[in-house]
Amino acid sequence: MNKKWWLVSPPVFLLISFCVIPLFIMVYYSFLSDGTTGHLTLQNYLNFFQKGFYLKLTWKTISTSLLVTIICILIGFPMAYIMAKVINSGKNIILIAIIIPFWTSQLVRAYSWQNLLRDGGILEIILRKLHIIGPEPLGILFTQTAVIIALIHIFFPYMVITIYMSLEKMDTSLIEASKSLNAGPFTTFWRIILPLSKPGIISGSILVFVPSLGVFVEPRILGGTEGSVIGTVIEDQFFEIYGWNFGAAVAFILLMIVFISTTVLSKFAKEEV
Amino acid sequence: MLKKGIAWVYTCIIFTFLYAPIAVLMLMSFNESQYNSLPFQFSTRWYNELANNQTLIDSSLTSIYVAAITALFCVILATMLMLWIVQTKSPLKKWIDSLIILPLTIPWLILGLSILLLLNLLNWDKNFYILLVGHIIISLPYTVMVIKARLQSLDFSINEASASLGANEWTTFRKITFPLLFPAMLAGGFLAFVISFDNFILSYFLIPSGQSTLPIEIYSSIKFGFTPEINAVSTVLLAGTTIIIIFIVTVMKASLKFLFK
Amino acid sequence: MKKKSLGLALLFILLVVSAIGCSSSSTTTDKDGKKELIVVNWKDYGSDDPEVIKEFEEKYKVKVTHQYMASEEELLTKLRTGGVGKIDVILPNASILPIAIEENLIEEIDSTKLSNYKNIFEQFKNLPENSKNNKIYAVPWVWGSTGIAYNSEDIKEEVNSVNILWDEKYKGKIAFRDDFNDAVMTAALALGQNPNSPTNLNEIKSKLIDQKQLNRTYWKTGDEFSKLFAGKQISVGLMWSGQAAAMKKNGEPITYVIPKEGAIGWVDNWAIVKDSKNQDLALKFIDFMLSSKFQENWVNSGGPNPVNTEVTKNLDPEFVQQMGINEETIAKLHFISYHSDAEKKTWNEMWQEVKAK
Numbered sequence: 001m002n003k004k005w006w007l008v009s010p011p012v013f014l015l016i017s018f019c020v021i022p023l024f025i026m027v028y029y030s031f032l033s034d035g036t037t038g039h040l041t042l043q044n045y046l047n048f049f050q051k052g053f054y055l056k057l058t059w060k061t062i063s064t065s066l067l068v069t070i071i072c073i074l075i076g077f078p079m080a081y082i083m084a085k086v087i088n089s090g091k092n093i094i095l096i097a098i099i100i101p102f103w104t105s106q107l108v109r110a111y112s113w114q115n116l117l118r119d120g121g122i123l124e125i126i127l128r129k130l131h132i133i134g135p136e137p138l139g140i141l142f143t144q145t146a147v148i149i150a151l152i153h154i155f156f157p158y159m160v161i162t163i164y165m166s167l168e169k170m171d172t173s174l175i176e177a178s179k180s181l182n183a184g185p186f187t188t189f190w191r192i193i194l195p196l197s198k199p200g201i202i203s204g205s206i207l208v209f210v211p212s213l214g215v216f217v218e219p220r221i222l223g224g225t226e227g228s229v230i231g232t233v234i235e236d237q238f239f240e241i242y243g244w245n246f247g248a249a250v251a252f253i254l255l256m257i258v259f260i261s262t263t264v265l266s267k268f269a270k271e272e273v
Numbered sequence: 274m275l276k277k278g279i280a281w282v283y284t285c286i287i288f289t290f291l292y293a294p295i296a297v298l299m300l301m302s303f304n305e306s307q308y309n310s311l312p313f314q315f316s317t318r319w320y321n322e323l324a325n326n327q328t329l330i331d332s333s334l335t336s337i338y339v340a341a342i343t344a345l346f347c348v349i350l351a352t353m354l355m356l357w358i359v360q361t362k363s364p365l366k367k368w369i370d371s372l373i374i375l376p377l378t379i380p381w382l383i384l385g386l387s388i389l390l391l392l393n394l395l396n397w398d399k400n401f402y403i404l405l406v407g408h409i410i411i412s413l414p415y416t417v418m419v420i421k422a423r424l425q426s427l428d429f430s431i432n433e434a435s436a437s438l439g440a441n442e443w444t445t446f447r448k449i450t451f452p453l454l455f456p457a458m459l460a461g462g463f464l465a466f467v468i469s470f471d472n473f474i475l476s477y478f479l480i481p482s483g484q485s486t487l488p489i490e491i492y493s494s495i496k497f498g499f500t501p502e503i504n505a506v507s508t509v510l511l512a513g514t515t516i517i518i519i520f521i522v523t524v525m526k527a528s529l530k531f532l533f534k
Numbered sequence: 535m536k537k538k539s540l541g542l543a544l545l546f547i548l549l550v551v552s553a554i555g556c557s558s559s560s561t562t563t564d565k566d567g568k569k570e571l572i573v574v575n576w577k578d579y580g581s582d583d584p585e586v587i588k589e590f591e592e593k594y595k596v597k598v599t600h601q602y603m604a605s606e607e608e609l610l611t612k613l614r615t616g617g618v619g620k621i622d623v624i625l626p627n628a629s630i631l632p633i634a635i636e637e638n639l640i641e642e643i644d645s646t647k648l649s650n651y652k653n654i655f656e657q658f659k660n661l662p663e664n665s666k667n668n669k670i671y672a673v674p675w676v677w678g679s680t681g682i683a684y685n686s687e688d689i690k691e692e693v694n695s696v697n698i699l700w701d702e703k704y705k706g707k708i709a710f711r712d713d714f715n716d717a718v719m720t721a722a723l724a725l726g727q728n729p730n731s732p733t734n735l736n737e738i739k740s741k742l743i744d745q746k747q748l749n750r751t752y753w754k755t756g757d758e759f760s761k762l763f764a765g766k767q768i769s770v771g772l773m774w775s776g777q778a779a780a781m782k783k784n785g786e787p788i789t790y791v792i793p794k795e796g797a798i799g800w801v802d803n804w805a806i807v808k809d810s811k812n813q814d815l816a817l818k819f820i821d822f823m824l825s826s827k828f829q830e831n832w833v834n835s836g837g838p839n840p841v842n843t844e845v846t847k848n849l850d851p852e853f854v855q856q857m858g859i860n861e862e863t864i865a866k867l868h869f870i871s872y873h874s875d876a877e878k879k880t881w882n883e884m885w886q887e888v889k890a891k
Contacts, residue, residue, distance in 0.1 A: 004356075004360075004361075006358055007353045007354070007356055007357040008315040008353065008354060008357040008358075008361075008369065010350060010353065011351075011353060011354050011373075011413065012369060012372065013404065014350070014409065014410065015372050015373070015375065015376070015410060016372070016389070016415075017405050018388060018403075018407065018410055019375055019379070019384065019410050020372070020375070020390045021352075021374055021391065022384070022387035022390060022391040023379070023383075023387050025387060025390050025391050025392055025394055026383070026386065026387040029390050034875075035417060036393065036394060036511055043320055051883070051887070053886065053887045053890035053891070054886075054890075056890055057886075057890050068401055075287065078283055079283070079284065079287050082280040082283060082284060082476040086276060086277060086280040087277065087280060087281075091406075092522070093721065094284065096518055096522070097288065097291075098291065099467060100511065100514065100515065100518075101291055101292070101294075101295055101469075102471050103467065103470070103471070103510055103511050103514045104295060104298065104471075104507045104510070104511060105471060105473065105487060105488045105491050105507065106473055106488070107473060107488060107491050107492055108298055108503055108504065108507050109294050109298070110294075111298075111299045111309075111761075112294035112295070112301075113294055114761070115297050115298075115301065116293060116294060116297050116766055118765055119767065120765070120766060120767075121311075121765070122297060122311075125311075141767075142750060142751045150289075152463075153291065153294065155374055156291070165422065165488045181412070206377065206378065207377065210377065210379070210380055211380055213380050213382065214380025214381055214382035214383060214474070215382075215474075216382065217473065217474075217492075220712070220754055221754075221758065222447060224749070224751035224752070225746055225747075225749050225751060225752055225889070226748065227712075227751075227752070227889075228886065228889040228890050231380075231382055233886060234382060234386065234885070235382070236714075236882060237882075238389070238478070239605070240713075240714065240882060241714075241878045241879055241882050242607055242875050242878075243875075243879055243882070244390065244393075246879075248385065248386070248387075248390065251382070251387070253382045254380065254383060255379065255380075258378060258379065258380065259378070262378050269383055306764070307760075307764075307784055308760050308761045308763075308764030308765065308786075309761060309764075309765070310764045310765060310786075311765075328578070396615060480604075482601070482602040482603055482604045482608060493577070
């Protein structure tokens with residue numbers, strides 16, 4: 001039982017000292033009044049909950065991330081299903097093509113979206129040529145919609161790949177069996193395909209929802225005057241002013257939201273499979 | 274047949290969405306205007322400027338360097354972990370399992386700032402090794418996922434057979450496990466490379482002053498004047514990657530099948 | 535398959551090794567007994583241009599080594615944790631200077647040893663943060679202002695007031711800056727409060743909330759502003775003098791004005807670190823940085839405004855006029871002064887609230 005500890009100890013050591021311990025240090029800082037020297041206090045948390053606008057931003061961050069996750073599932077599932085079950089050739093090409101956008105920095109992509117979405121920009125020109133929109137400006141840039149589009153673009157590949165991995169493992173004969181029992185396509189989807197791909201959808205959702213909660217670049221570049229989210233609040237505390245203790249407190253609250261939602265999601269994954 | 278038709282149409286729509294901003298950034302790298310203004314005027318000006326921009330080239334190389342080391346360490350660490358996990362009966366297994374996926378459930382922003390606070394508490398300077406450790410931690414879970422999936426589909430009775438034939442563990446690993454696992458290690462390493470390469474948020478917190486990776490350089494040039502050279506460097510990298518991938522695919526067509534399984 | 539795997543492994547190792555090779559070749563190793571002057575500055579900020587610094591290095595037989603800072607706080611931390619005695623010259627601004635002087639981290643500077651000191655604009659010699667008890671601790675180097683920039687093709691009327699940012703006529707065409715300091719100070723200017731110590735923060739908050747709905751967006755980085763401006767998304771906004779000049783050089787129809795209410799100004803200063811072993815050299819370095827030759831070169835290649843009055847004589851008069859490089863305009867600037875952490879936190883929180891409204 002205690003053999004081969006040398007295999008497991010280096011990565012475990014790394015994860016404990018640079019992932020687990022730092023989180024505890026963050027919690028410690030969040031209860032200090034000033035830097036490392038201050039006294040213990042609840043002030044940082046009280047400040048967060050007393051000021052209504054922090055709660056408002058928190059809710060805005062959560063709802064945006066949820067929306068991004070749901071849209072990623074809705075458009076990602078058909079893509080993954082097509083790759084796993086419909087087409088026979090070219091799967092790997094598609095998979096690689098989905099990953100290639102990762103090679104361009106998130107920041108550059110955010111600026112590209114600005115070019116595409118702005119009034120008088122490329123999308124507006126194309127849509128007008130196609131007579132889809134009239135002469136009025138597009139009006140997408142500097143709204144929540146622009147932020148959501150950019151976030152979907154960034155996190156979509158995670159969702160497709162995880163769902164694909166779970167669909168790929170699924171036995172196609174189950175679908176055939178369901179069909180031969182005269183089940184309609186809807187019943188087959190609802191009773192067979194969806195339950196079996198649930199683990200993939202759940203882990204994909206975690207991979208999309210969690211990082212969406214912590215973004216700050218895209219809201220800043222694309223969100224205009226409504227670009228504030230919890231991520232930008234935390235960034236300001238660390239890079240604009242020396243507000244590390246309050247920043248740590250906000251980060252801890254965000255982390256709690258993450259833990260609660262992932263726990264709920266994984267509970268959901270376990271039941272009725 | 275109709276089903277396949279719809280499937281391809283859908284795929285095309287998705288890829289239009291995925292590649293629209295990429296196409297725009299490539300287009301803008303050939304646009305004369307410094308501020309990406311329209312109408313479009315063809316020019317290779319930004320590529321000439323890129324060739325003379327040592328800072329941008331250096332930071333791209335730093336990014337590749339960091340990503341390569343991250344990938345190498347992730348593959349080694351993930352393989353070690355997985356070899357242990359699949360064979361162990363230790364009661365700690367469950368804990369270690371959740372420890373490995375922990376970085377996936379923490380936004381990078383929080384991970385970055387908490388490592389920064391650790392350095393602050395210990396009075397350490399930001400340094401390159403910490404940056405590397407950070408990158409390894411965020412990429413490791415992805416490599417683990419890929420290798421684990423492959424390892425679970427392997428039949429361990431081969432190992433036992435090999436052992437019963439008197440081969441020692443190292444020989445077994447070298448002759449049997451490693452070749453079987455190699456494609457997954459490659460895929461896992463590739464994934465780690467990509468994740469580290471694009472990472473901005475974590476590097477933003479941990480980068481030592483005076484150094485920069487490509488995303489950091491892009492962010493700071495956004496502060497002080499962002500020229501389409503950035504688009505040019507992104508285009509060059511994209512083209513380079515695509516060529517490397519095509520090369521790998523052609524060299525290794527047969528074994529690529531379980532790349533993502 | 536085995537052969538192919540081996541080949542790929544080799545390829546991968548090759549990639550890693552070549553990447554390591556590339557990045558390690560860029561480190562410099564010249565230790566030939568020359569004296570070394572260690573300077574902490576922002577990256578790509580004038581003094582670290584190898585072409586320029588070569589002249590200084592050859593003249594005084596010294597090697598200048600640059601270290602970089604990412605923020606003023608980082609510089610302060612560097613000094614507190616072992617920088618004293620190791621670093622020679624630093625570039626602090628008003629946000630940390632009073633603390634650095636108070637904590638005895640920097641040396642007093644004998645301005646008579648700087649041949650170019652006499653040429654500095656009088657106003658910069660009297661910055662309260664740079665001295666204590668009539669002793670000088672920091673020497674101004676470059677400066678700039680944050681005023682109003684507008685598109686002269688879209689806006690034909692004369693612009694001379696900060697209130698244009700509150701003008702309903704330009705609703706949806708304005709870009710305010712996403713920065714708590716600039717926001718508070720600009721609103722204070724508009725309200726006639728003292729920008730460096732505003733008395734009525736509530737009034738400022740509602741002024742900023744009024745302003746919010748008129749914006750196309752808040753800009754964070756200079757680059758964002760220039761792209762939005764060139765893309766005709768905005769016509770007017772808060773802008774830095776230097777960036778406006780650079781855009782004009784690139785042919786944008788941009789006009790920069792210092793409003794009649796005044797504008798925000800900033801100054802970067804050189805200081806010598808306590809117990810530096812090369813104090814004479816450090817003074818010579820600072821003097822070199824103040825020389826009209828260096829200052830003229832830098833401003834002509836797109837650097838910030840020079841403090842040396844001699845330089846203005848050789849510059850394009852129109853540029854000097856626009857940037858306000860004259861005593862009269864400098865007198866209208868409110869240079870960002872020292873603010874305590876608590877004050878910054880209050881301002882920042884108020885700005886967060888405005889943005890979340």
